[in-house]
Amino acid sequence: MKNYKLTVLKGDGIGPEIVDEAIKALDKAADKFGFSVEYDYQLLGGAAIDATGVPLPEETVNSCKAADSVILGAVGGPKWDKEPGNNRPEAGLLGIRKALGLYANLRPAVIFAPLRGASPLKPEIIGESLDIMVVRELTGGIYFGDRGTEERDGVKSAFDTERYSVPEIERIARVAFDMAQKRDKRLTSVDKANVLDSSRLWRATVDRIAKEYPEVQVSHLYVDNTAMQLVRDPGQFDVILTSNMFGDILSDEASMISGSIGMLASASLGGSGFGLYEPIHGSAPDIAGQDAANPLATILSIAMLLRYSLDEPEAAKAIEDAVAKALTKARTRDIYTEGCGAKLVGCGEMGDIVASLI
Amino acid sequence: MKNYKLTVLKGDGIGPEIVDEAIKALDKAADKFGFSVEYDYQLLGGAAIDATGVPLPEETVNSCKAADSVILGAVGGPKWDKEPGNNRPEAGLLGIRKALGLYANLRPAVIFAPLRGASPLKPEIIGESLDIMVVRELTGGIYFGDRGTEERDGVKSAFDTERYSVPEIERIARVAFDMAQKRDKRLTSVDKANVLDSSRLWRATVDRIAKEYPEVQVSHLYVDNTAMQLVRDPGQFDVILTSNMFGDILSDEASMISGSIGMLASASLGGSGFGLYEPIHGSAPDIAGQDAANPLATILSIAMLLRYSLDEPEAAKAIEDAVAKALTKARTRDIYTEGCGAKLVGCGEMGDIVASLI
Numbered sequence: 153m154k155n156y157k158l159t160v161l162k163g164d165g166i167g168p169e170i171v172d173e174a175i176k177a178l179d180k181a182a183d184k185f186g187f188s189v190e191y192d193y194q195l196l197g198g199a200a201i202d203a204t205g206v207p208l209p210e211e212t213v214n215s216c217k218a219a220d221s222v223i224l225g226a227v228g229g230p231k232w233d234k235e236p237g238n239n240r241p242e243a244g245l246l247g248i249r250k251a252l253g254l255y256a257n258l259r260p261a262v263i264f265a266p267l268r269g270a271s272p273l274k275p276e277i278i279g280e281s282l283d284i285m286v287v288r289e290l291t292g293g294i295y296f297g298d299r300g301t302e303e304r305d306g307v308k309s310a311f312d313t314e315r316y317s318v319p320e321i322e323r324i325a326r327v328a329f330d331m332a333q334k335r336d337k338r339l340t341s342v343d344k345a346n347v348l349d350s351s352r353l354w355r356a357t358v359d360r361i362a363k364e365y366p367e368v369q370v371s372h373l374y375v376d377n378t379a380m381q382l383v384r385d386p387g388q389f390d391v392i393l394t395s396n397m398f399g400d401i402l403s404d405e406a407s408m409i410s411g412s413i414g415m416l417a418s419a420s421l422g423g424s425g426f427g428l429y430e431p432i433h434g435s436a437p438d439i440a441g442q443d444a445a446n447p448l449a450t451i452l453s454i455a456m457l458l459r460y461s462l463d464e465p466e467a468a469k470a471i472e473d474a475v476a477k478a479l480t481k482a483r484t485r486d487i488y489t490e491g492c493g494a495k496l497v498g499c500g501e502m503g504d505i506v507a508s509l510i
Numbered sequence: 511m512k513n514y515k516l517t518v519l520k521g522d523g524i525g526p527e528i529v530d531e532a533i534k535a536l537d538k539a540a541d542k543f544g545f546s547v548e549y550d551y552q553l554l555g556g557a558a559i560d561a562t563g564v565p566l567p568e569e570t571v572n573s574c575k576a577a578d579s580v581i582l583g584a585v586g587g588p589k590w591d592k593e594p595g596n597n598r599p600e601a602g603l604l605g606i607r608k609a610l611g612l613y614a615n616l617r618p619a620v621i622f623a624p625l626r627g628a629s630p631l632k633p634e635i636i637g638e639s640l641d642i643m644v645v646r647e648l649t650g651g652i653y654f655g656d657r658g659t660e661e662r663d664g665v666k667s668a669f670d671t672e673r674y675s676v677p678e679i680e681r682i683a684r685v686a687f688d689m690a691q692k693r694d695k696r697l698t699s700v701d702k703a704n705v706l707d708s709s710r711l712w713r714a715t716v717d718r719i720a721k722e723y724p725e726v727q728v729s730h731l732y733v734d735n736t737a738m739q740l741v742r743d744p745g746q747f748d749v750i751l752t753s754n755m756f757g758d759i760l761s762d763e764a765s766m767i768s769g770s771i772g773m774l775a776s777a778s779l780g781g782s783g784f785g786l787y788e789p790i791h792g793s794a795p796d797i798a799g800q801d802a803a804n805p806l807a808t809i810l811s812i813a814m815l816l817r818y819s820l821d822e823p824e825a826a827k828a829i830e831d832a833v834a835k836a837l838t839k840a841r842t843r844d845i846y847t848e849g850c851g852a853k854l855v856g857c858g859e860m861g862d863i864v865a866s867l868i
């Protein structure tokens with residue numbers, strides 16, 4: 153029997169609750185599809201600051217490096233807002249991305265048919281369905297470039313550097329092209345090449361890689377125009393390839409447009425199948441510990457884990473089907489509407505229902 | 511009789527057509543309210559490249575500097591896409607902003623009542639009305655920081671620098687706070703302070719300036735969250751204060767949400783009342799010369815000019831009222847819908863109708 157080793161980072165806020173339900177689903181899938189999973193629980197973010205003084209303890213990095221992949225809940229909260237920039241929960245998140253070389257962030261924005269009405273866009277704008285895959289570069293750009301604060305002639309200033317090298321752009325472009333090749337074969341590369349040197353290098357490099365994928369139709373769009381087009385006609389997009397900073401903004405916009413934000417999973421991939429899987433939503437400290445959180449995005453992150461890292465596509469499919477079925481029976485507060493035909497449940501019960509349907 | 515000197519930059523694409531209609535409206539308002547206007551026509555963007563080889567001739571800068579303010583159509587088009595980065599039409603736009611010290615870009619996103627149905631957002635999301643003022647810093651940040659391309663050990667990379675000094679942040683913050691003070695007294699400062707040093711300085715500086723405006727309610731939002739909130743609940747915003755790059759993205763998103771993009775004007779202000787006024791939409795080369803463009807955003811830019819730079823608020827009001835009335839009688843293609851009760855007209859006729867109503 154195959155045995156997988158996973159590091160589990162529950163994180164802060166609703167993190168622990170939603171991760172518990174995701175593990176429930178994974179254990180059930182393991183039983184059913186004949187593999188086993190071993191978990192190593194470690195600290196990240198605010199929880200790590202409280203216990204060890206730093207947001208990313210070395211032990212956490214070591215455990216992740218020894219694992220097949222990582223499951224993450226969510227990090228951050230107002231409790232740690234007063235920490236200095238380099239010791240905040242978010243620094244733990246950025247640190248682990250870098251330490252594990254997770255350069256490719258996949259953020260699907262999809263609509264779950266029963267939740268179609270939840271999009272803030274008009275039905276005629278959102279269309280029959282929405283299925284955008286944002287491929288965001290995750291270990292480069294302005295997130296990790298030189299930064300600092302200076303004082304010259306009594307004037308204080310601060311700077312951050314957006315920097316991309318050709319190999320960095322090439323490897324993320326290949327991830328996006330591979331993805332497009334398996335999907336609808338349309339790729340939109342987003343930059344600000346009319347202003348930025350890094351964007352001009354980005355565009356030229358993407359054009360070069362595009363030659364390796366003659367079947368994929370490529371277009372280039374400026375980031376400002378993309379922010380508009382996502383609202384005007386989101387159905388025009390298949391795969392969006394972009395930088396760390398632009399991807400942060402556009403993937404959040406795309407996920408909100410889907411109306412299904414409590415349902416969206418994400419994967420952060422390094423080389424050779426290793427990945428970190430987490431819901432795209434945050435740690436929601438306001439509802440933590442109330443059994444009110446929606447565990448479905450985290451459960452669906454498990455499906456991504458099974459598909460992209462553990463190569464257990466059947467188990468992945470079983471989880472996705474169970475989630476689709478569960479939605480018709482029960483819903484947490486964030487996706488419940490009067491007359492939706494499903495029962496209003498808490499986080500734990502939602503997890504139980506999904507597990508029972510696997 | 512007061513006499514104003516304006517430099518007029520028609521620019522590219524539909525620029526010349528829409529500016530002609532705006533001048534028609536301004537001349538009518540001048541007649542009616544007892545002032546005169548002298549125009550100096552100069553080149554910018556692609557038109558300037560064609561005539562002089564560069565997108566921003568010195569003569570253009572000199573004329574603008576000698577004028578009371580500037581009217582701009584739009585610049586750019588596929589014809590000049592092959593020019594190198596520093597010689598493209600956009601470089602002319604960036605150059606003139608810098609040369610004239612236009613550090614404050616005001617981009618209102620409003621809904622015109624008769625066009626309310628044109629928003630891509632559901633009526634219950636968009637609400638009764640929308641009135642957001644994006645105040646974007648325009649002469650700093652990554653648009654104007656050090657940039658370049660390097661090769662080290664055979665690896666090529668390119669970089670751009672986001673940099674803000676305290677005085678730069680202070681002066682744009684004051685513009686935004688002054689604006690909020692005259693509006694609904696709510697200001698949202700947008701940054702990425704959980705990652706960027708420049709954002710942390712931005713946030714601290716805004717907090718300090720906020721103390722000078724005790725009546726204005728201030729909040730800080732991350733740029734990714736703002737991109738989501740604009741789609742989820744745009745009515746929560748009054749004034750948005752942000753950097754050059756984030757403002758580029760968010761103002762375009764906000765304007766698309768309004769559904770009234772052919773109607774939105776903008777002002778770029780320097781010190782002491784000098785400003786450059788232009789529609790927020792682009793040069794639309796695909797419909798240039800067809801008498802199909804919507805001149806209303808440019809005409810409304812004239813109203814902003816009269817209000818912010820020439821201190822002729824009555825003339826400004828007369829133009830705005832004329833546009834509102836004109837909308838019930840006639841519309842260009844972009845805002846015309848079957849059964850809207852207005853007649854479908856071209857750019858020239860739309861301008862004639864507005865002028866006749868002033």
Ligand SMILES: CC(C)[C@H](C(=O)O)[C@@H](O)C(=O)O
Pocket residue numbers: 242245246400704705734
């Ligand atoms: C918390 C923050 C540092 C992070 C980011 O900007 O990458 C988050 O917004 C995300 O998108 O995962």
Ligand SMILES: CC(C)[C@H](C(=O)O)[C@@H](O)C(=O)O
Pocket residue numbers: 346347376600603604758
């Ligand atoms: C054309 C381009 C350089 C410009 C910008 O990014 O500022 C435009 O998008 C704008 O917003 O006025």
